[in-house]
Amino acid sequence: MNTQGNISPVDKELVERARRGEIAAFETLVRSHETKVFSFALNITGGDHELAQDIMQDALIHAYRGISSFRGDCSFSSWLWRILKNDFLRYREHAAFSREEPDNRKGNAVDDHEPAVELAIMRQERLLLLRRLVAQLSIEDQEVITLIEFQELSVDEVAALTAMSIEAVKSRLHRARGRLTELVKKNKNLFL
Amino acid sequence: MDDRCRQIDALLTEAMTRELSPEERCSLDQHCASCPDCAAAYRALLTTRELLRNHRPEDDAPPTILRENLHRRLVEEQAQQAGKRPALGLRWKLAFGVSVCMLLTILGYFLMPAFPDKGDEGTILSRTTVDAKEPLTIKITYTADRPLTDVAVTIRLDEGISFYSDDEKLRSLREYTWHGDLRTGINEIPFVVTVERMGTHRIRTEASYDDYRHRHDVELQAEQRTVIVTYLSYKKRPL
Numbered sequence: 001m002n003t004q005g006n007i008s009p010v011d012k013e014l015v016e017r018a019r020r021g022e023i024a025a026f027e028t029l030v031r032s033h034e035t036k037v038f039s040f041a042l043n044i045t046g047g048d049h050e051l052a053q054d055i056m057q058d059a060l061i062h063a064y065r066g067i068s069s070f071r072g073d074c075s076f077s078s079w080l081w082r083i084l085k086n087d088f089l090r091y092r093e094h095a096a097f098s099r100e101e102p103d104n105r106k107g108n109a110v111d112d113h114e115p116a117v118e119l120a121i122m123r124q125e126r127l128l129l130l131r132r133l134v135a136q137l138s139i140e141d142q143e144v145i146t147l148i149e150f151q152e153l154s155v156d157e158v159a160a161l162t163a164m165s166i167e168a169v170k171s172r173l174h175r176a177r178g179r180l181t182e183l184v185k186k187n188k189n190l191f192l
Numbered sequence: 193m194d195d196r197c198r199q200i201d202a203l204l205t206e207a208m209t210r211e212l213s214p215e216e217r218c219s220l221d222q223h224c225a226s227c228p229d230c231a232a233a234y235r236a237l238l239t240t241r242e243l244l245r246n247h248r249p250e251d252d253a254p255p256t257i258l259r260e261n262l263h264r265r266l267v268e269e270q271a272q273q274a275g276k277r278p279a280l281g282l283r284w285k286l287a288f289g290v291s292v293c294m295l296l297t298i299l300g301y302f303l304m305p306a307f308p309d310k311g312d313e314g315t316i317l318s319r320t321t322v323d324a325k326e327p328l329t330i331k332i333t334y335t336a337d338r339p340l341t342d343v344a345v346t347i348r349l350d351e352g353i354s355f356y357s358d359d360e361k362l363r364s365l366r367e368y369t370w371h372g373d374l375r376t377g378i379n380e381i382p383f384v385v386t387v388e389r390m391g392t393h394r395i396r397t398e399a400s401y402d403d404y405r406h407r408h409d410v411e412l413q414a415e416q417r418t419v420i421v422t423y424l425s426y427k428k429r430p431l
Contacts, residue, residue, distance in 0.1 A: 038254040
């Protein structure tokens with residue numbers, strides 16, 4: 001996994017081939033970064049697998065269309081991450097405007113009476129509940145929580161990936177953990 | 193919330209980021225034994241910490257269907273991009289046309305006896321690794337921008353590959369031609385083969401429609417246990 005600020009030589013070659021229209025090269029590139037990006041997609045959508053897949057797929061198509069604009073001054077993950085984040089923000093604006101989406105997709109407060117939550121005895125259900133809480137954090141907080149708590153990256157790796165200083169990552173992590181803790185405490189009865 | 197609960201609340205927040213000392217844990221446990229509200233918050237935070245500890249990065253791997261859908265959309269995207277190349281002005285078109293004709297005449301003179309696709313090594317569309325023991329389902333995909341009638345797709349097998357069938361006649365064929373129509377959008381022509389020996393073999397396919405021929409090859413690199421299947425596409429050429 002490349003977590004350097006700049007693109008790795010292998011990725012660089014794959015990007016060049018993808019620019020020439022080699023679909024297989026683009027797919028290989030995506031494969032080595034897809035788990036981190038999908039983890040983020042899962043968290044920003046509050047664990048909605050279907051929506052996360054839609055957003056991820058759109059982001060990948062946008063990445064393929066714009067591959068010639070990728071300058072290689074950051075890692076491919078980081079670039080994909082930005083595209084996904086922008087796509088999601090656009091989606092959320094549209095969803096809020098059109099009011100087409102169910103509430104849980106808009107990151108509203110968790111509904112105490114939702115049956116899946118009331119029956120949350122299985123790990124997957126609790127994980128879904130946790131993702132819904134993570135989805136209520138700011139995008140920047142979700143980013144750092146996803147990379148460190150869900151993808152087990154170190155602070156140094158996150159700094160390289162997001163082009164932030166190590167101090168800034170530590171500070172954001174501290175703030176994000178604090179906010180997540182407050183949300184868990186506020187929704188403590190849902191974890192029973 | 194009384195003062196003691198406030199102190200415990202602060203300790204609970206600390207418990208999310210660091211291991212508590214035995215004294216802190218003892219004080220937390222004592223308070224939680226008599227305060228159901230703090231006990232519930234403590235349990236929720238412990239559950240959260242446990243969830244994150246047990247979560248592995250690979251748990252968030254995207255499903256295979258996402259890769260398959262992406263591949264289909266990329267092929268469509270490539271086909272659309274090919275159809276959207278900017279139009280040239282009339283003067284440029286004429287100049288370009290004359291240059292291409294001259295070039296083709298010169299090249300044709302030298303290359304006629306050679307294989308018609310010489311110089312085109314094909315574009316790799318996808319590569320997957322499958323189990324060598326199972327019959328292989330091959331799907332040749334065509335994206336059509338309008339309905340196409342009377343399409344013929346010829347499939348030629350290298351030595352070392354056979355059509356998979358109960359019918360002995362079909363198994364012994366080295367070449368098979370499919371005739372049919374293609375609808376607008378994605379069309380798949382599937383067939384099943386078996387790889388009989390190790391090594392690199394090719395399935396050569398050629399679709400003929402609208403006075404054009406379009407070649408797709410499938411390269412099979414058969415090893416002891418696996419087969420690497422590579423789909424290649426060549427430029428469409430006049431018949």
